[in-house]
Amino acid sequence: xxxxxxxxxxxxxxxxxxxxxxxxxMLGAMSAVGLLSATIxxxxxxxxxVGVLGMRAVTDTxxxxxxxxxxxxxxxxxxxxYHDSGTGVVAENQTDxxxxxQAGPTTRATGVKxxxxxxxxxxxxxxxxxxxxxxxxxxxxxxxxxxxxxxDRTKFAAINVESGDSIEFTYQCTLTAGS
Numbered sequence: 001x002x003x004x005x006x007x008x009x010x011x012x013x014x015x016x017x018x019x020x021x022x023x024x025x026m027l028g029a030m031s032a033v034g035l036l037s038a039t040i041x042x043x044x045x046x047x048x049x050v051g052v053l054g055m056r057a058v059t060d061t062x063x064x065x066x067x068x069x070x071x072x073x074x075x076x077x078x079x080x081x082y083h084d085s086g087t088g089v090v091a092e093n094q095t096d097x098x099x100x101x102q103a104g105p106t107t108r109a110t111g112v113k114x115x116x117x118x119x120x121x122x123x124x125x126x127x128x129x130x131x132x133x134x135x136x137x138x139x140x141x142x143x144x145x146x147x148x149x150x151x152d153r154t155k156f157a158a159i160n161v162e163s164g165d166s167i168e169f170t171y172q173c174t175l176t177a178g179s
Contacts, residue, residue: 043164
């Protein structure tokens, strides 16, 4: 609960997204929403579940990537499975194309993909750290190397890590059909 209070700005953003989803349901429109949660894994093996870090819409570049895959197969949505983290301070925006300040390893963590239900895509990736950092952002990309296409970027209150710590990020994209 203490972290959720510190993460008040993301909590406010989540409320806006939830209201938007409610409105889309009332109007019978389709919606796509990303939700990011995390568990800190300390160097000693202890785990701290910090819960939901943020809930936001997919980026413009993520939407274009999906449309290109559907249109002509020049991209493949199945590659959106690489987790990165950073220490950036700028608020997330649908126009984001990358991390604010990348701070994870040079090679992004490969997620484990699952489908918890018919309309939810999930990727779980664990990022290990070799120094002391205040992690404030997460991004889901289409490639392990730096660059590539950003599907979703989430900004949240700092999670402090030390050398040997890891963060297990769980990203879910929920697609809700219109009526």
